[in-house]
Each structure stands twice: as structure tokens, then as C-alpha cells.
Amino acid sequence: MMQPVDRQKNVQRTIRQSVLIVLGMCCFVVALIPLYDLFCEVTGLNGKTGGPYTYDPANTRPDTTRLVKVNFLTNTNAGLSWKFWPELGGVRVHPGELKEVNFFVKNTTDRVMMAQAIPSLVPVAATQYFHKTECFCFNQQVLQPGEELAMPMRFVVDRDLPKNVQSINLSYALFDITEAMGDVAVTGG
């Protein structure tokens, strides 16, 4: 029969192992957040387009044999009564060609407000091949009451875009972040 002292030691060892599992899973959850972002960035699975891209015209020749339709969609998230619209519903571009499209935004309220546009792109397989050299979504917009703003977005579709992708839909959702950023951000720019 097992001696009581041995048993006590064994129980303590089991507790240590169990607590290690719990702590390990806690670390796993914390690690999951950056891992999720990294996973989405690499695969483009959540349709979020990447940050500023450096376009080098010397090394990039437009592929004139192909035309890709890029459609633009805009919407304001619940509770934000701004107007938000693109200059064009869509454009046809050659892969490798730099294109500029204007987006317009108007603060229809009588308050100073701050907004942030979040991009989403389908098909997700095209996410990594859609590069933006300049985009209003890279920073926040602060608008005075009644102010209207034209915001350029310059992009280039990668020459390596898979052949089966013939059209890309780029959607922007505009979120009201006045409250989240606080008054300091709004007044101090």
C-alpha cells in the first residue's frame, strides 16, 4: 500500500501539473490575439488590406493584357450620421498600374467629430495583392460641423494577382470614434 507521505507528494505533483496546464492555457489566450492578427495579415482572411505600400514605377510595368474591375462600397456604421461616398462606383485597372480615387466625407452634425474608416475586401484571396500607397483609412478624420472633405486613395493591384480574380470589391465602414478617443484628440488634432 502507498505510504501517506508518498501520496501527499503525488497529490502535490498532480496539482502543480494541473495548475501549469491552466497557466499555459491562459498564456495561450493572450498569445492568441497577436497570433490571430498575424494569421489574418499573412492570409488576408479577414479582408483587411495592409498599411502604406511603396510603389516603384521604375520596376513595375502595368500588365496591359489584363483588366481588373475594382468596385467601391461605402457605409457609415450605426449611429454615425455623416455622409460618405466614393467619387466612382468602380474603376477598371491594369495590374501594376497606380490609380487614384477620391472619397468624400461630410459631417452633417453640429459637433466636431472624429471617425475612422475600416477597409474590408472580397474576395479574400485578393487581399494580399491589393496595395495602397495612400489611404484615408491610415489615419483618423476630424471634421468640423458641416465640413466636407475629399480624401484621395491611391492603390495598385499587384501583377501577381491570381488569374481567376476578375473583380475586387473594396468596402469601407466609417466608425464614430469621437467618444472613444476623448475630447483631447478632437481638439488637439
Place this chain on the structure above:
Amino acid sequence: MSEVIHADHHDDHDHGPEKGLARWLFTTNHKDIGTLYLWFSFLMLLTGGVMALVIRTELFQPGLQFVAPEFFNQMTTNHGLIMVFGAIMPAFVGLANWLVPMQVGAPDMALPRMNNLSFWILPFAFGMMISTLFMEGGGPNFGWTFYAPLSTTYAPDSVTFFIFAVHMMGASSIMGSINIIATILNMRAPGMTLMKMPLFVWTWLITAYLLLAVMPVLAGAVTMMLFDIHFNTSFFNAAGGGDPVMFQHIFWFFGHPEVYIMILPAFGIVSHIIPAFSRKALFGYDSMVYAVASIAFLSFIVWAHHMFTVGMPLAGQLFFMYATMLIAIPTGVKVFNWTATMWKGSMSFETPMLFAVAFVVLFTIGGFSGLMLAITPADYQYHDTYFVVAHFHYVLVPGALFSIIAAVYFWFPKWTGKMYNETMGKAHFWLSFIGVNVTFFPQHFSGLAGMPRRIPDYALQFADFNMLSSIGAFIFGFSQLVFLYVIIHGIRKGTPAAGRAWEGARGLEWTLPSPAPYHSFTHPPVVTDEEAHA
């Protein structure tokens, strides 16, 4: 802990329980704590049941008659949370407390004081959660899955109480699991090797590891919600660079193992009852153990089948579809083993056996509707409809709950030393059986026809099925009062039960007298082949 260790030395003068309330508040006895867990979960069953009846009353006819939609949402949310975390899980922990030490030949749980703590956290956790229903703005109303941003940006103020209640339940579950693991791994009588352990012990060992693995994930999810709500972080807030879809991934990474936490101990219970009333040894003991282990492993890699419609690449959808279907194989092994155990057995149908056989049949129906839901293209049609409601109620009510009721009837003579009234028990079974099927079977049809879940009102075409469902719900709900009556009547006026109350019952607990003495197996028993796994 030293209490247990020294128990060996002073067990000759058998001291019984303390008197009065102190016995229950300060008890470290596994049988007392098991009893507390079981009564608590029964109270929660009735609470969650009343909420279900509020839902079914509102849905009795189309239109809004009985409650406001806001309150209806609180009822669906709290019904789910209370049944999952308050009724099913604590009931299984209660059964583990009562049975695991007796089945492995141990004097008590390995950590008796922590055992007391892990129970007494629960009434406070649920007290806090239920109290939110009476707060300004109401209680949780975002569904038991509390998807962000519904549970963050758009949640009632009381959501913070809900978050802390979930933290407390998680702490209780983790402590309970550590206790069960420590008991099973270290407290077994000599000769009780791992592959001789009764299946209830095996299933609980695996369940306890699942709990250790996923409860921290749930705690992480609600903590991120807490930060998003109060500290301006944006884990799940798209405007700040977060992603609401990440919430669903984290939640279901917890959620899918969680649903197996609620069914694996049930598999164990049924694997005791069916052999006892078939008067045959369990068919395929080893394959049962491996099947449970496989199901537990698979539960970690299928979570996204809950969220096919959220948008996923084809490869992902195919992976989660096939991985999900793979679970049918070990589950099929178990169902075939139970059937093979009954095959050519000398069967009798006392109440525990009736519930166990109903479990096998009805759980299998729930399993098949689960397979239908696993088919990705079909899931786009079934998603968020009453078909899903029918599916998970079939695996949780005549699945998990029936197994718990079967266990209560089966071990009742061992716990109380009395035999319950068999006629009343059978009446309880037939009322429950009919009630459950009348409630949930029609929901398959309304779901396939497109009735969405979590709505207080519905299109006229669903009226008949809903009326039927509501009638069944009231039959099922009130038949649980028969259960309460059978239990109380059995405790008060039951006929004395023998040590081996059922002739076919095998296992160390049946070598003890009935009722089991307050302190049992203070000297380790001899494990014979016959009393090792039933």
C-alpha cells in the same frame, strides 16, 4: 490536505456529520459536497426551467402577448447560461463527488477543503448573475454565446456582473477539476489500474482535463470583453482595429470542448447502467475508453463549424466539415457498444434503465441532426434556426439531463439506503419522455422551414409546431415536480435497500452497505476483477 492523509490513523472511531447548518457550510466530506452540488443543480434546473416556460408561453401563439421582447431576450440568455453552467455542469460535479472516491476505493477526494470552496463559490456566482435581472436595464440579453459587440458595445450595464459571475464559475470548475484529477490519479485503491477504472471515472478524468484546458479560454474571452467595455481597448471593436469575428473563434474554441464536458460524464453513467440491467459486462470496455479520448481530442479542432456563415475560405470550411464528421466514428463506437451490451442480455426495465435506453436512442437522434448541421452547404440553410435549437436540446436534455436523472435513480439506494417508488419513477420517465419529444421534435420541422431562433414572435406558418412545442414543454417541466416528489418520498418513506441494491450492479461502491457510511474505504478495499470496471 493533511486531513486526508491522516484520516487513515483516526478512522476507527467513526464520527458522523456535524449537526445543523454548520455541517453543510464547513463540510469537507465528499458525500455531503456531492449532495450540495446535486440539490443546487436541481434548484438551478427549476430556475432555468421556469425561464424556458416563460419562453414557451410567449411562443404558444404568434404575436406578442405575454412578455416584452427585451425581457424575452433576457429569458433565452439566462435559460441557456443557467442550464449549462448551473444545472448540467454542477450536477456532473456532484455525481463525481459522490461516486469517484467510492468507485476508485478512496476515503475521500484528494483536496477536501478546496472541494468545499469550489461548491460554495457557485451560489454566489449564480446569485450575482440572476440578480442582474432585477437591475436597471435588465440582465444579459445577448444570447448564451454572448457574441461581441452585442455583449460589449450594445450590452446592458449589468454585463459587468455577468462577466464576474462567469469568472467565479470558471474558478469553481477549475478547482473542481484539479480535485477530481488529483483524486483519480493518486487515490486509487491498490490493484485499481487505469484500465480497470469504471467508465464514469474515466470519462470524468478526461472531462476534467478538458475543463482545465478551456475554462482559461472562457475567462480570457470575458476579460477581453471587460477591457473593451471599461478600459477602451478594442479587442472586438472594428473601429479600433479589433475584430468581432475573433470573439467567435475564441468563444467556440472554449464552446465546443464545453459541450463535450456536458456529455462525456453522461457516456460514463450510461456505461454503468446498461450493463447492470442487461446483466452482462459492458461490451468493448477498452474501445469505450479510446472513443472518449478521441472525442475529447477532436473537440479541439472543430470549433469553427459553429460559425460557417461568418465567412471562411473553402479549405477552412472543408477542414471543419470533415473533422466534425469524424466525431461520428468514436461516437458510433460507443452507441454500438451499448447496443451490443444489451444484445442477448437478460434485460429488465427499471427507471434508471428506461432513462439510459432513452438516452441512447434520443442522443443518437441529436447526433444525427448534428451530422446534418456539419454539412457546410446545408448549414447555411440551418444556421440560427430552430433546427439548431432542436439539435442541441436533443443532446442536452434527453442526452445529458436524462443521464443525470438515470444516475440519481440508479445510485439513489446507495446514497440514501432507501429504494424509491418504482411506479412513480416510471411515471416520471414516461411523462418526461413524451414531454421532451413533443417539445423538441416539432422544432426540427419549424427550423427546416426557416423559423429563426431567439425571436419572441414568428410567422403564422409556424403556429402549429410552436403550440405543440409549448404543450410538450409544460408536460416536461411539470413532470420534474414528479421527480422531486419521488426523491423526497423515497428519502422519507422508501423501503430499505440492500448493499448491492441492483442485482446486476458491479463496482466497488456496491460492496459498501446502503446507505454508504459517512466515511468509506478508510482502509483501501481489495479490487477483484469482478468489481473492477462494470
